[in-house]
Amino acid sequence: MTQSVTQTKQTNSSPPALRLRGITKRFPGVVANDNVDLTVDAGEVLALLGENGAGKSTLISILYGLYQPDEGTVELRGQPVRVTSPAQALKLGIGLVPQHPLLVARHTVAENLALGGGSGLFPARGVAGRVRELSGKYGLEVNPQARVSDLSPGEKQRVEIVRALMRGAQVLILDEPTSVLTPQEADALFRVMRELKADGRSLIFISHKLDEVLAVADRVTVLRRGKVVGGRDTAGATREDLAEMMVGRSVDFTRKRLAAARPETPLLTVRNLTALGARGLPALRGVSFELRQGEVLGVAGIAGNGQSELVEVLAGLHASGGEVTLAGQPLTGNADERFRGGVAHIPEDRIHSGTVPTMTVAENLALRDYARAPLARGLARDLAATDARARQDVEAYAVATPGIHTPSRLLSGGNIQKLILARELNGSPKLILAVHPTYGLDIGATDQVHRVLLERTEGGAGVLLVSEDLDELLSLSDRIGVMVGGELRGPFPVAEVTRESLGMMMGGAHPTVIPGADQGVIA
Amino acid sequence: MRFTALSAPSAARAAWVTLAAVVVALLLCALIFVFYGVSPGTVYGTMLRGTLGDSTGLAEVARRTIPLLLIGSGLALAFRAQFFNIGAEGQLLLGAVFAAGTGLFVPLPGPLLLPAMFIMGAVGGGLWAGIAAWLRRLNVNEILSTLMLNYIAVAVVTYLIAGPWKGKEVRGYIYTDLFPENGFLAVIPGTQVHWPTLVLGVAGALALQWVLSRSTFGYALRVVGENPGAARYVGLSAGRVATTVALITGGMAGLAGAGEVAGIHHRLLEAGQLSLGYGFTAVIVAWLARGNPALCLITAPVMAIILAGGDLLKIDLNMPFRVVDVFSGVILLCLISSEVFIRNRVTWGTGRPAGSKANG
Ligand SMILES: Nc1ncnc2c1ncn2[C@@H]1O[C@H](COP(=O)(O)OP(=O)(O)OP(=O)(O)O)[C@@H](O)[C@H]1O
Ligand SMILES: [Mg+2]
Numbered sequence: 001m002t003q004s005v006t007q008t009k010q011t012n013s014s015p016p017a018l019r020l021r022g023i024t025k026r027f028p029g030v031v032a033n034d035n036v037d038l039t040v041d042a043g044e045v046l047a048l049l050g051e052n053g054a055g056k057s058t059l060i061s062i063l064y065g066l067y068q069p070d071e072g073t074v075e076l077r078g079q080p081v082r083v084t085s086p087a088q089a090l091k092l093g094i095g096l097v098p099q100h101p102l103l104v105a106r107h108t109v110a111e112n113l114a115l116g117g118g119s120g121l122f123p124a125r126g127v128a129g130r131v132r133e134l135s136g137k138y139g140l141e142v143n144p145q146a147r148v149s150d151l152s153p154g155e156k157q158r159v160e161i162v163r164a165l166m167r168g169a170q171v172l173i174l175d176e177p178t179s180v181l182t183p184q185e186a187d188a189l190f191r192v193m194r195e196l197k198a199d200g201r202s203l204i205f206i207s208h209k210l211d212e213v214l215a216v217a218d219r220v221t222v223l224r225r226g227k228v229v230g231g232r233d234t235a236g237a238t239r240e241d242l243a244e245m246m247v248g249r250s251v252d253f254t255r256k257r258l259a260a261a262r263p264e265t266p267l268l269t270v271r272n273l274t275a276l277g278a279r280g281l282p283a284l285r286g287v288s289f290e291l292r293q294g295e296v297l298g299v300a301g302i303a304g305n306g307q308s309e310l311v312e313v314l315a316g317l318h319a320s321g322g323e324v325t326l327a328g329q330p331l332t333g334n335a336d337e338r339f340r341g342g343v344a345h346i347p348e349d350r351i352h353s354g355t356v357p358t359m360t361v362a363e364n365l366a367l368r369d370y371a372r373a374p375l376a377r378g379l380a381r382d383l384a385a386t387d388a389r390a391r392q393d394v395e396a397y398a399v400a401t402p403g404i405h406t407p408s409r410l411l412s413g414g415n416i417q418k419l420i421l422a423r424e425l426n427g428s429p430k431l432i433l434a435v436h437p438t439y440g441l442d443i444g445a446t447d448q449v450h451r452v453l454l455e456r457t458e459g460g461a462g463v464l465l466v467s468e469d470l471d472e473l474l475s476l477s478d479r480i481g482v483m484v485g486g487e488l489r490g491p492f493p494v495a496e497v498t499r500e501s502l503g504m505m506m507g508g509a510h511p512t513v514i515p516g517a518d519q520g521v522i523a
Numbered sequence: 524m525r526f527t528a529l530s531a532p533s534a535a536r537a538a539w540v541t542l543a544a545v546v547v548a549l550l551l552c553a554l555i556f557v558f559y560g561v562s563p564g565t566v567y568g569t570m571l572r573g574t575l576g577d578s579t580g581l582a583e584v585a586r587r588t589i590p591l592l593l594i595g596s597g598l599a600l601a602f603r604a605q606f607f608n609i610g611a612e613g614q615l616l617l618g619a620v621f622a623a624g625t626g627l628f629v630p631l632p633g634p635l636l637l638p639a640m641f642i643m644g645a646v647g648g649g650l651w652a653g654i655a656a657w658l659r660r661l662n663v664n665e666i667l668s669t670l671m672l673n674y675i676a677v678a679v680v681t682y683l684i685a686g687p688w689k690g691k692e693v694r695g696y697i698y699t700d701l702f703p704e705n706g707f708l709a710v711i712p713g714t715q716v717h718w719p720t721l722v723l724g725v726a727g728a729l730a731l732q733w734v735l736s737r738s739t740f741g742y743a744l745r746v747v748g749e750n751p752g753a754a755r756y757v758g759l760s761a762g763r764v765a766t767t768v769a770l771i772t773g774g775m776a777g778l779a780g781a782g783e784v785a786g787i788h789h790r791l792l793e794a795g796q797l798s799l800g801y802g803f804t805a806v807i808v809a810w811l812a813r814g815n816p817a818l819c820l821i822t823a824p825v826m827a828i829i830l831a832g833g834d835l836l837k838i839d840l841n842m843p844f845r846v847v848d849v850f851s852g853v854i855l856l857c858l859i860s861s862e863v864f865i866r867n868r869v870t871w872g873t874g875r876p877a878g879s880k881a882n883g
Contacts, residue, residue: 317755335758345756353756358749367746367757371739379738 015078017042017202018063018171023072025058025226027410029402032058034226036072040171040202045193047217047234048206049246051442052414053400054223056206060173063204064096065089076171095169097160097177103148110144113163127166134162150278155303161189165196172196173204176413176440178212185302190216208442209469210239222246247444267293267462268314268331268431273322275309277486283309284320285486291431291462296453297491298477299466300502306486307466308348311433314338314464315345326431339368342430346420346437348466350413354420357409361401362390364408365423393422398448413440421449425456432456435466450476470499482506537813537865544861545811545825548854555849561840569839570832580831582714585721586787587827590615590779590801592724595808595823596731596816597775603735603814604748604768610655610669611776612802613676614648616794618777619784620680621647623791626702626784627688633705640706641723641781648777649770651676656769660762665769673802677794684791698792708786717786720778724823727775731816744768776802804830804851810858829854 016039025033032055040046048056061067063074065083073080076092083089089096103112114127128144135142135158142158151159157177164172174193178186193203193216207213213220214234221231222245230245268291277283283306291297301307312318314331316338324331331338339345347354355364366386369375374385390404397418401411408416417440425432434453438446453463453476467473473480474494481491482505489505490497553563574580594611601608608614622644625631631639655668681697690700708717735741747754747764754761783797784790791797808826812818833847 316758335756337758339757347756349752352750353752356746356750356753359745363742366742367753370742376739379740381737381739381742383737 015075016040017044017077018204019075019078020059020063021073021075023059023062023069023074025055025062025067025069027058027402029406031226033062033069033223036223036226036228038221038228040204042202043197043200044219045197045203045205045217047213047220048204048223049210049213049220049242050223051246052418052440052445053412054442055226056223057175057412058226059223060096060175060204060206063089063171063173064094090167090169093168093170095164095167095172097157097164097172097174103156103159107148108144109142109146109148109151109159112148112159113144113166130166131162134165158185161192165192169201171202171204173206175206176208177205178207178209186212208440208446210242210443211471213242214239220245224248243443246442265293266290267295267327267460268464269323269325270314271323273310273313273320273324275306275313275318275320277306277309283486284313286322287486287488288322289481289488289491291464293460293462294457295479296457296463296465296477298473298480298494299464299483299488300468300470300473300480300506301466301483302506303468305483305506307435307483309486310483310488311345311348311435311464311466314431315343315433336368342428344424344429344432346417346424346432346434348435350416350420350439355408355416358407360405361394361399361408361411361419362387362404364419365390365393365404368423368426389426393419393426397422398445414442414445417441417449418445421452425452428459428461429456430461432461432463433466434463436468437465438467438469438472446472470502473502474499540861540864541811541813541858543864544857545854548850548857551853551857552850555853559842561842566836566840569835570828573835573839574828574831579714582711582716583831583834584824584827585711585716586714587799587801587830588824589717589720589724589782589786590798591805591808591826591830592819592823593720593727593779593782594772594776594801594805595812595819595826596724596728597772598805598809599812599814599816599819600731600735600744601768601772602748602809604744604764605751606656606659606748606765606768606772607666608652608655608669608769608772609666609806610652610672610802611772611805612798612800613669613673614651614773614776615780615783615798615802616673616676616680617651618644618648618780619791619797620676620683620780621777622781623688623699623702623784626706627699627791631705636703636705637708637785640785641778644777644781645774646777648780649774652769652773652776653766656762656766659765659769665765680791680794680797684793688791690790699790701789702785706785707789708782710786715787717782720782720786723778723782725820727778728816728819731771731775735816740764740767776805799830799834800847800851807851807855807858810855826851 018040020036020038023033023036024031036055036059038046048059050056058067062069063083065085065088068084074083075081081092083092083094086096104115110128110131113131131142131144142155142162148156148159161174161177177189190212193205197203205213205217214237217234219231219233220242222229224246232245270290271288273284273287274282275284287306287310289297299307299310309318313320314324316333316335326341326343331341331343333341335345351357356367363386366375366389370381370386375382375389387404393399394401394404399411399418399422400415408419411419417437421437432453437453438449441449453465457463465473465476477494479491479493480497480502482489482502484505549567553567556563556566572580574584594615598608598611622640625640625643626636629639651672652669655665655672658668659665684699685697688699690698692700708719710717735744743754743759743764746757746759747761751761779801780797788797804826808819808822811822811825829850830847833850836842836846837844
């Protein structure tokens with residue numbers, strides 16, 4: 001292993017660490033990869049760019065042995081290989097940090113990491129040490145004893161990264177690893193990536209965030225509709241250049257929300273909200289704020305500081321103490337009643353709660369209204385009406401899908417999100433709870449989502465925007481609050497905060513805040 | 524041999540894998556018979572001739588199809604909701620108890636008696652399953668609770684026929700008196716095929732298929748079964764769905780129990796005579812149908828052939844009475860193992876680079 005690394009590092013004429021030749025993969029109704037050629041050298045970070053559904057995940061699934069290509073070959077250091085399973089990919093030194101974590105929810109982090117890698121009766125034991133070592137070394141905070149079901153998506157992703165590192169991957173693939181990371185965590189990841197690169201490993205990196213791509217990648221390859229449509233070194237490139245290569249037109253990156261005179265009518269009033277989190281510990285410790293009509297209120301924070309609970313409480317999914325009123329009326333009832341009362345919810349976890357992956361696109365679009373007219377007549381569902389609604393939504397939100405009867409599981413991440421948006425924004429919600437609404441979306445789709453949300457505010461809707469993407473918060477919000485340890489700092493008018501000041505507050509830089517305080521703080 | 528995950532296993536694939544599983548099961552059973560010392564040809568010959576070969580055989584098959592169809596289609600629905608009811612046996616018995624109680628003790632005008640017996644049968648079965656649903660809300664696993672309730676149901680039947688309900692005309696035996704004539708269900712003459720229950724079963728299977736694929740409740744049931752997280756997200760009460768499903772399944776099993784007492788026995792008798800293990804065999808019926816109630820119209824008769832054929836083996840070939848369980852067990856095992864072939868494509872041969880061995 002080590003010899004080959006030094007070899008490739010020193011000889012320039014040696015074959016690339018990884019080469020794909022003429023990879024083609026067809027699915028019913030789409031050619032996901034169309035004659036794709038691609039190379040990555042040792043000690044290089046290649047960014048794979050492309051719109052939602054361009055075929056990035058498919059390509060790396062082939063590389064990782066999850067799919068077999070219909071045509072084409074994979075070569076490692078000049079040797080053709082057949083990657084027939086993930087187990088084999090790992091043996092060949094190809095590691096993957098998947099877009100959606102594949103962890104066993106009921107097990108602890110250490111047990112998950114030991115799966116398939118450890119040995120003996122108590123495989124998790126030796127692992128804990130290794131995890132601490134790796135997480136200490138790279139600043140990837142992971143508690144080996146934590147149960148996976150208690151982790152936020154961001155934390156799960158970190159576990160996946162540690163897992164791939166533990167297996168000593170020579171080619172490491174990261175499918176949108178930063179989508180749920182805070183800027184600090186993302187920076188930490190980039191440091192890891194640079195070290196791995198300096199080690200002579202090859203990295204393939206998928207991201208829709210072009211700043212990151214410019215910061216960490218050496219070269220980009222761009223896919224569009226399954227085909228490679230271009231590539232270049234990142235040196236000297238700008239965001240605009242990359243965006244244009246991806247979507248084939250120029251893209252505007254300026255702040256979208258132009259400060260406007262806002263009506264001062266309160267829409268949502270939250271007083272002294274308290275709630276317990278997963279471990280029975282206080283997750284919300286007296287949160288109060290007001291969201292006005294037509295306002296976008298941003299909520300920043302590191303995952304696990306109470307944002308999930310705040311949204312769940314407002315959506316009717318989580319018990320709480322305190323007072324909440326919407327348009328003057330107390331906000332009560334279960335999730336369905338609240339949805340009908342005008343509360344839309346774009347959930348954090350689009351696979352495990354936002355959709356039923358085995359159900360079709362049309363069925364998923366009916367998830368909120370399946371039992372009501374026009375989608376139902378009495379006890380019977382109206383399948384024609386369901387399909388008609390689905391066709392309309394798919395069209396209006398440009399959901400790329402082979403058909404409305406395709407299981408939603410087969411859609412790309414971005415398209416699943418569009419499906420959820422289409423469903424939630426149907427009707428005219430008064431309050432939109434949006435959690436990472438553009439997580440995993442390409443720039444075109446992100447732009448579309450942002451425009452839709454802002455459009456809704458013009459109609460008087462209020463948006464509670466929870467995001468770990470500070471740029472998104474800064475470009476959309478009127479005011480931004482920061483959740484730290486179950487308390488809300490602010491909200492502050494957007495003009496009074498910066499990326500840096502928000503980042504500081506998220507880290508707990510406030511005299512009275514104990515970062516990560518978990519036990520014994522509250523009586 | 525290697526497995527590659529299939530992203531979208533088709534219905535056709537599920538069908539042929541299921542068929543293959545049954546064939547493999549029959550081959551495995553053949554092997555067992557060889558070891559037992561009987562030629563598999565003789566065994567299967569006897570079974571086929573004795574079931575499909577003549578009208579008596581067909582009647583025996585039809586008779587067993589009735590409860591299997593009723594229970595199986597209900598279970599198919601329950602499995603779709605991830606409510607693992609393996610207590611249909613007990614629910615059938617309770618249905619029989621309620622129907623018999625009505626037949627014996629409720630003075631109803633003639634034509635009303637049978638409908639009342641069936642309604643009460645459904646209530647009895649539903650109640651029994653309802654207990655498990657209620658326990659599930661207290662976090663008691665329904666697999667355990669429905670299984671335990673089977674034993675209690677047997678005890679209830681035994682207690683009733685040996686105690687308070689013991690017939691006045693019967694001496695040493697333990698069973699109840701006969702129902703009044705109005706409580707006898709019509710049969711195809713010369714057989715024990717109580718056809719009104721069969722009609723009920725066919726209608727029930729089709730109705731449940733409609734519920735599953737066309738009704739709002741069926742949709743809710745699938746959401747709860749396929750992604751509990753999404754059910755929570757839209758405010759669907761998984762507990763309420765599970766309870767309703769339990770009541771439907773239990774009710775179907777209760778109808779089967781009512782059919783057995785009203786159509787065949789005309790009295791309440793020992794649990795082992797009331798049900799020939801229908802509640803358990805129906806699990807296989809539902810599994811073979813892959814959770815589609817309407818497909819039980821095919822799978823129930825298939826299992827009925829095996830049940831009836833198995834009985835012939837005991838009589839004609841003097842084989843142990845457990846032989847039916849061997850069939851059921853092997854088929855169930857093969858079905859469970861076949862799941863992996865539905866979800867994965869299998870490739871044979873090498874093609875893996877040197878130095879890497881034994882994956883998966
Ligand atoms: N298993 C599958 N069966 C059928 N179609 C599929 C399957 N997997 C992916 N597709 C389709 O192939 C295309 C490429 O999807 P892929 O997931 O590779 O896109 P992506 O570039 O990763 O998108 P995103 O940025 O949204 O993650 C899409 O049109 C998708 O719907
Ligand atoms: Mg993808």
